[in-house]
Amino acid sequence: MELEKKQAAGGPAGKPGKPGKAAAGQLLEERFVYKDDDQIDKAFDWKQFTRLFGYMKPYARQMLPIVSVLMILGTVTKLTVPFLTSMAIDKAIAPKEGSPSLTLLYTLTASVIVLYLIQWIAGVYRIKYTNVIGQRVIYDLRSDLFRHIQKLSFNFFDKRPAGSVLVRVTNDINSLQDLFTNGVVNLMIDCVQLVGIMVILLLINWKLGLAVMITVPIMFLVSTKLRQKIRIAWQDVRMKNSRINSHLNESIQGIRVTQAYTQEQENMQYFDAMNMDSRKSWNKASAMNQGFGPIIEVTGGIGTMILFWFGAYLIQSGDLTVGYLVAFSTYVSNFWDPINRLGQMYNQLLVAMASSERIFEYLDEQPAVQDKPDAKPLPKIQGDIRFKNVVFEYEKGRAALKGISLDVKAGQSIALVGHTGSGKSTIINLIGRFYDIKSGELTIDGQDVREVQLQSLREQIGIVLQDTFIFSGTIRDNIRFGRLDATDREVEEVAKAVDAHEFIMKLPRGYDTEVEERGSALSMGQRQLLSFARALLADPRILILDEATASIDTETEIKIQDALKILLQGRTSFIVAHRLSTIRHADKIVVLDHGEIKEEGNHAELTERDGIYNGLIEAQFRFL
Numbered sequence: 184m185e186l187e188k189k190q191a192a193g194g195p196a197g198k199p200g201k202p203g204k205a206a207a208g209q210l211l212e213e214r215f216v217y218k219d220d221d222q223i224d225k226a227f228d229w230k231q232f233t234r235l236f237g238y239m240k241p242y243a244r245q246m247l248p249i250v251s252v253l254m255i256l257g258t259v260t261k262l263t264v265p266f267l268t269s270m271a272i273d274k275a276i277a278p279k280e281g282s283p284s285l286t287l288l289y290t291l292t293a294s295v296i297v298l299y300l301i302q303w304i305a306g307v308y309r310i311k312y313t314n315v316i317g318q319r320v321i322y323d324l325r326s327d328l329f330r331h332i333q334k335l336s337f338n339f340f341d342k343r344p345a346g347s348v349l350v351r352v353t354n355d356i357n358s359l360q361d362l363f364t365n366g367v368v369n370l371m372i373d374c375v376q377l378v379g380i381m382v383i384l385l386l387i388n389w390k391l392g393l394a395v396m397i398t399v400p401i402m403f404l405v406s407t408k409l410r411q412k413i414r415i416a417w418q419d420v421r422m423k424n425s426r427i428n429s430h431l432n433e434s435i436q437g438i439r440v441t442q443a444y445t446q447e448q449e450n451m452q453y454f455d456a457m458n459m460d461s462r463k464s465w466n467k468a469s470a471m472n473q474g475f476g477p478i479i480e481v482t483g484g485i486g487t488m489i490l491f492w493f494g495a496y497l498i499q500s501g502d503l504t505v506g507y508l509v510a511f512s513t514y515v516s517n518f519w520d521p522i523n524r525l526g527q528m529y530n531q532l533l534v535a536m537a538s539s540e541r542i543f544e545y546l547d548e549q550p551a552v553q554d555k556p557d558a559k560p561l562p563k564i565q566g567d568i569r570f571k572n573v574v575f576e577y578e579k580g581r582a583a584l585k586g587i588s589l590d591v592k593a594g595q596s597i598a599l600v601g602h603t604g605s606g607k608s609t610i611i612n613l614i615g616r617f618y619d620i621k622s623g624e625l626t627i628d629g630q631d632v633r634e635v636q637l638q639s640l641r642e643q644i645g646i647v648l649q650d651t652f653i654f655s656g657t658i659r660d661n662i663r664f665g666r667l668d669a670t671d672r673e674v675e676e677v678a679k680a681v682d683a684h685e686f687i688m689k690l691p692r693g694y695d696t697e698v699e700e701r702g703s704a705l706s707m708g709q710r711q712l713l714s715f716a717r718a719l720l721a722d723p724r725i726l727i728l729d730e731a732t733a734s735i736d737t738e739t740e741i742k743i744q745d746a747l748k749i750l751l752q753g754r755t756s757f758i759v760a761h762r763l764s765t766i767r768h769a770d771k772i773v774v775l776d777h778g779e780i781k782e783e784g785n786h787a788e789l790t791e792r793d794g795i796y797n798g799l800i801e802a803q804f805r806f807l
């Protein structure tokens with residue numbers, strides 16, 4: 184489910200005057216637009232079916248034989264019971280010739296009990312093994328999907344909101360769970376049972392067998408057609424629910440903005456409308472479901488009527504015994520269940536196909552940036568970086584960088600400045616090859632970044648982003664993210680070096696304090712110091728820093744500046760700089776404007792010119 188937000192004219196940021204009620208409703212409807220998943224009503228796709236069931240292959244040889252034996256054992260015992268019942272009636276209770284035989288009755292009863300026991304044990308083990316197979320398949324699918332998504336490039340995530348990716352990993356995988364744990368084996372059992380019963384019915388009395396089976400195609404048709412309608416109705420329910428999920432996800436993530444702009448009421452109204460929509464579609468689907476049972480029962484009832492009417496006739500004419508009629512009626516009642524379930528199963532299969540289609544769509548997505556087949560590892564670098572006439576586009580036809588040429592010597596620090604949207608973050612994203620350039624050349628120590636193995640490149644680059652990501656876990660774990668094999672002492676040393684040790688020791692459990700998800704309990708400055716420590720621990724030759732724009736108090740700023748000095752020592756660094764204090768100390772300042780380098784030089788050189796840089800600096804002072 185894709186999720187897009189369309190800002191209504193004069194949305195929260197605009198704070199318009201209060202619109203009229205109708206207009207408000209209109210605005211509300213236009214405000215959130217969530218793209219739904221496509222309606223699933225496609226023909227059965229064999230190719231996809233075999234791909235999906237390919238996931239069972241590793242376990243098929245090992246476990247399917249056991250499951251099949253158990254399944255056949257269960258079915259055979261189940262189908263033998265009515266036969267023994269008929270024998271009990273015809274031979275033990277009311278034999279045509281001779282007197283009733285209690286011994287035979289007891290033997291038959293004991294046999295029935297043994298058969299039920301076998302059936303029960305076979306059922307228990309069958310369920311156990313199918314669950315194991317099902318869970319392993321789901322585990323493999325989920326792992327494959329997660330592993331693959333982790334490899335996908337930034338452009339994939341640019342196009343998709345986190346919520347929609349999440350839904351695919353959770354909901355779509357879960358919807359396959361039932362199919363793999365019960366569905367497949369039930370399908371096999373039902374098929375075996377159906378064929379078994381048909382053969383038995385025809386063997387007992389082919390005329391009666393055929394008469395009863397007249398209703399089968401009708402039943403199957405009704406079942407499949409109606410189920411199709413019901414499936415579409417349930418799909419509608421799922422779509423409405425997934426829209427609710429999208430809105431919920433967005434609302435919770437944006438709760439601070441919502442509260443700041445007092446939009447809770449409007450949000451609630453929108454949510455109510457969606458909630459009501461979901462309730463109505465649920466009612467509709469559920470009403471259809473309820474109508475289904477009686478239809479099946481009536482069709483089944485017609486079959487039973489034929490059975491007894493024609494059966495009675497056959498008994499009178501001596502072609503059938505009472506015992507066989509009783510057995511027949513048990514077989515027939517065992518007959519409707521599989522037919523009913525097969526219709527249901529077909530629909531479940533179509534839903535699973537739709538989920539797997541969405542899962543395979545992600546699995547087939549190739550990372551936009553990946554190693555060339557002959558890519559070599561990048562040896563330990565010095566840190567010379569060269570942009571030669573680099574052009575880059577996020578979207579075709581809209582260049583974000585229009586021919587950037589820049590020569591950076593190992594150990595130099597470069598401050599990137601420029602108006603918002605001028606291309607600063609784009610430049611730093613290209614150094615770590617998170618996107619591939621359109622034309623030109625980008626080299627590190629003379630090696631084209633597209634020719635070397637991605638991992639060997641990124642391992643030597645440290646990145647501190649503006650939105651520092653703190654993972655759930657302890658403070659120590661978060662710093663160690665920079666280098667997983669670092670000792671506790673090394674972790675503390677880097678924390679001391681960037682002046683984070685002091686605040687960490689003030690936390691309730693020091694380095695072992697669990698940070699809340701995303702470090703919400705830490706201040707921006709603290710989070711930044713932690714990410715500096717993380718980068719220092721990684722000890723990369725190239726350091727990229729997207730400086731936080733949030734104004735930090737002077738004391739923290741001095742701390743961060745000192746930490747920065749330590750962090751930058753001896754490394755090539757790119758800093759998207761906003762604070763004059765950082766910019767001023769850079770070896771080279773690069774001024775960007777609309778994707779082009781407009782000025783280049785150090786602070787003293789650039790302030791002498793009456794250019795963009797001077798304008799930016801003056802604006803900062805005016806602001807102060």
Ligand SMILES: Nc1ncnc2c1ncn2[C@@H]1O[C@H](COP(=O)(O)OP(=O)(O)OP(=O)(O)O)[C@@H](O)[C@H]1O
Nearest residue numbers: 341577578583601602603604605606607608609610
């Ligand atoms: N993921 C993306 N998809 C499409 N266009 C993008 C994407 N990211 C950035 N852009 C566009 O590329 C241009 C450069 O953006 P970039 O993020 O590099 O600017 P910036 O100088 O870092 O801005 P800021 O200071 O606001 O962070 C902008 O016009 C922006 O709209």
